[in-house]
Amino acid sequence: MKRITPLLTLLTGAGTAAVLFAMSAQAAPRTVQPTAAITPSASATAPPDAPSTPPVDPTGQPPAQPSEQRGRPGAPTTAPAAPVTANWTGRLDSGATIAITATKGTAVAYVCDGRRLEIWLRGTAADGRLKLTGKKGATLTGTIGDGDVTGELVVGDKRWRFTAKAAATPAPVLYRATAQARRAGVDGGWIMLPDGSQIGVLTRDGSPAPAPPLDPAFGTTIVDGSTVAAEPVAGDPETAE
DSSP: OTTHHHHHHHHHHHHHHHHHHHHHHHHSOOOOOOOOOOOOOHHHHSOOOOOOOOOOOTTSOOOOOHHHHTTSTTSOOOOOOOBOOEEEEEEETTSOEEEEEEETTEEEEEEEOSSSOEEEEEEEEETTEEEEEEGGGOEEEEEEETTEEEEEEEETTEEEEEEEEEOSSSSOOEEEEOHHHHHTTEEEEEEEOTTSOEEEEEEETTEEEEOOOOBTTTTEEEETTEEEEEEEOTTOGGGGO
16 A cells, blocks of 8 residues: 555656646647748839830931931921912002912012003012012012912002902913013013903113003014014013013
8 A cells, every 4th residue: 555655646746747738838829830921923023114225326326306307318397388370460559550470489570550660570479478579679478368369569668559360261461572672672561451451561762651562372562663572471580680
């Protein structure tokens, strides 16, 4: 009996220790297992795209800006002025008659009163505008619209407004004595009006007078028994000299 008692004591102590160990294990904080870190997506971590690099000019020059490219061959440029081909006749507010003829943007105008006054001008007709000049600082400007021309003639300190209508046919509306006739001392201008009449001034040796009728079929007239030749102006600037 005495031998069993120590054994029971030993077993009791071992059981008590086991119970305490179990209780201690349950009371201890649980250890959290580390989890794998969330890996950001490639789109979140990838560096931003670098700005595109313009192509390198083989000459080593930096790329031209839009304003510089306009001057290069093949680059878009401003459209050229649209030339005009047409004929007009009309009147100034002073009562004088005017004829304007334009061929591919080159324009000639003639103003006369059928007695003594006559003015020749030349210039351009493009993009709906007329710009002509003559002797003694004369200028003529006008706007083309709906078949008509409206504008102003300025000579010195005098100004006249005018309106001219487009010719219904391609027939010439303006004639002038030929260069050969002018060299002989005879100059003249004739305006062919829509009603079939004509008006002009003929100058002989510097003296202006009403022009005799011109036959447009032959381009001639008779002056003191002599034949004087004339030709259509048709926008030729040389005839306005």
